[in-house]
Amino acid sequence: MAMSLFEPSLPPGLIFVPNWLSDEEHSAAIVEVDSLPFENTLSRRVQQYGTRYDYAQAALQDLGSAPKIPPLLAAIGNRLAAEGYFSRAPDQVIVNEYVENQGIAPHIDRLTFGQAVATVSLLETWPMDFRSPNGDETEVLLEVKSLVVMTGESRSAWTHSIARRKSDLIGGLRKPRGRRISLTYRTVLGE
Numbered sequence: 001m002a003m004s005l006f007e008p009s010l011p012p013g014l015i016f017v018p019n020w021l022s023d024e025e026h027s028a029a030i031v032e033v034d035s036l037p038f039e040n041t042l043s044r045r046v047q048q049y050g051t052r053y054d055y056a057q058a059a060l061q062d063l064g065s066a067p068k069i070p071p072l073l074a075a076i077g078n079r080l081a082a083e084g085y086f087s088r089a090p091d092q093v094i095v096n097e098y099v100e101n102q103g104i105a106p107h108i109d110r111l112t113f114g115q116a117v118a119t120v121s122l123l124e125t126w127p128m129d130f131r132s133p134n135g136d137e138t139e140v141l142l143e144v145k146s147l148v149v150m151t152g153e154s155r156s157a158w159t160h161s162i163a164r165r166k167s168d169l170i171g172g173l174r175k176p177r178g179r180r181i182s183l184t185y186r187t188v189l190g191e
């Protein structure tokens with residue numbers, strides 16, 4: 001496949017799969033998420049399943065401390081394991097909802113989670129910024145229906161974040177933001 005010289009390179013260990021969700025899975029995931037209650041304790045709304053991450057204490061609670069992963073989200077988790085992205089079905093899902101200028105601060109997911117962290121993007125395409133310990137920076141476009149799996153250095157050494165702004169420059173065009181939902185899957189070590 002021809003590669004553009006200007007194509008931004010992916011952080012080491014990051015797997016990007018465009019159109020990983022079918023249209024049917026995408027629509028069904030939105031319907032399922034929107035039928036369930038969101039928590040309002042952060043600047044963005046979230047849902048947590050399987051194992052609760054206590055953002056205030058920065059602590060991971062016990063397995064089962066959050067509601068059971070709902071059926072469609074669980075089926076997506078099973079597919080991630082069946083396709084080899086996880087060695088077993090993920091036991092935690094966090095649903096993040098971003099509206100307009102909401103984002104997420106640079107962070108590395110806790111190492112008490114397993115070696116892979118996967119994010120599936122719903123509704124809209126927004127960029128995510130990655131930064132290495134040396135200050136190398138690259139942007140990954142989280143295309144709607146895509147799968148991103150952070151492994152290796154992209155998971156354990158690079159930070160990832162979503163900027164707070166009302167629009168993004170995508171393919172040279174300024175695109176106003178509406179609403180993006182992500183499904184982030186993790187395994188919890190020691191379970």
Ligand SMILES: O=C(O)CCC(=O)C(=O)O
Nearest residue numbers: 094096104119160182184
């Ligand atoms: O919204 C995303 O795609 C990533 C979410 C994330 O980084 C997190 O929940 O820690």
